[in-house]
């Protein structure tokens with residue numbers, strides 16, 4: 001599906017300007033090389049146990065919750081000065097809650113099964129993205145004007161996780177208003193990738209991604225409307241699941257979804273160990289867990305597998321790197337060799353319009369004709385939308401509260417037409433039909449999580465559309481799990497997203513367990 005002549009010209013002009021800006025950026029950001037700091041390796045064995053196993057050990061009194069929580073606090077104190085992932089901790093409260101857990105277990109007479117059933121995460125530490133309402137904690141989403149905003153309630157999935165016994169350690173950083181693939185804002189600063197501090201941890205759940213990969217947390221919660229769980233999970237070599245929309249409550253997040261965005265926004269678990277995905281999702285979904293088949297036994301040998309190596313060549317995205325194409329090919333080989341299945345390569349030309357489709361659908365009005373709240377309104381004060389050109393001038397002299405990325409999004413929004421393109425809407429319908437037919441209830445496809453491994457800080461500004469690899473899956477309403485696949489030669493995480501049909505989340509979660517066994521899962525970023 002070739003782009004039109006006009007689109008090709010526009011894209012060429014855009015990339016020429018971006019190329020020039022990138023050259024200027026490189027000159028301005030040149031600095032004398034300092035020895036790169038490295039994270040300390042993980043020494044405490046408690047930090048190398050999944051949440052599922054930790055909960056079991058705590059229930060069986062093999063370890064105290066206080067010991068586990070203290071181990072994580074110590075680790076955060078070691079790594080956070082390097083990665084800047086935590087926006088606010090609650091260590092004293094967490095230790096008190098852990099001590100209460102240990103007392104409760106001491107006094108419980110019903111036995112281990114009762115505890116497992118009622119409180120499956122009892123005593124296990126948890127981290128929380130700072131765009132979720134978490135009672136008593138800053139609720140900022142990286143926006144300077146929300147400095148001092150404290151949540152008065154918990155977002156429903158957090159209530160459920162706490163009710164299951166999890167002990168929150170604190171909140172983590174995001175991109176400004178959760179709308180960029182780098183977790184940087186002028187309220188909490190810049191979060192770094194634990195595998196290379198000069199690189200980004202992704203966004204918008206980048207604080208979660210970075211902290212989890214650094215072994216500063218074992219489970220966390222993220223949100224995803226364009227890749228905000230999967231991009232940071234990929235860049236940090238951990239697991240992240242974007243749930244089928246409508247299963248986990250989206251209430252009490254900032255910014256709230258508006259227009260049709262509720263259909264594309266999903267919350268989901270982020271973690272280092274694949275077995276924790278299902279446990280967390282069961283809890284976070286509450287009664288809606290019944291919509292999914294999370295208790296079903298999945299026989300991977302009976303599934304139909306597909307691989308889609310790239311988006312068929314968009315003028316806006318970059319080609320998928322050789323190493324990512326290669327690792328996806330290796331996954332195919334392992335599936336075929338170990339499971340005896342056939343993986344069919346599929347080409348979906350409509351994917352080359354992924355960015356335009358995402359952008360169009362994100363801006364559609366809801367069923368009552370109400371348009372989504374604009375990004376400039378969210379950036380500004382109530383009743384006074386931000387004026388991005390003015391903010392850009394201010395940023396040039398270091399006086400704007402907004403990041404360049406947020407200002408660029410504000411500027412881009414001003415170029416939107418008032419009517420959605422019928423051509424793009426038709427392309428989306430065609431793609432949806434093809435994908436739904438392909439997947440059915442027993443199909444899974446592999447698709448790159450991004451076009452390259454974690455880039456250097458600020459580099460996404462010069463390749464802003466590559467998130468479309470994850471964004472299109474949101475618009476299609478499909479569940480997807482990002483799975484780590486080891487490290488490249490520079491020690492940076494490789495990975496792939498696995499996608500299934502609507503409500504078939506159990507399939508991608510099972511495949512995540514298989515890929516963890518086959519490719520080794522998360523790696524310690526501090527390992528020698």
Ligand SMILES: CCCCCCCC/C=C\CCCCCCCC(N)=O
Nearest residue numbers: 178180181224225226227228408464
């Ligand atoms: C020089 C910069 C040009 C700026 C053009 C910006 C166009 C990119 C448009 C949207 C980027 C959104 C990135 C979304 C990342 C994940 C969002 C999420 N919450 O899931």
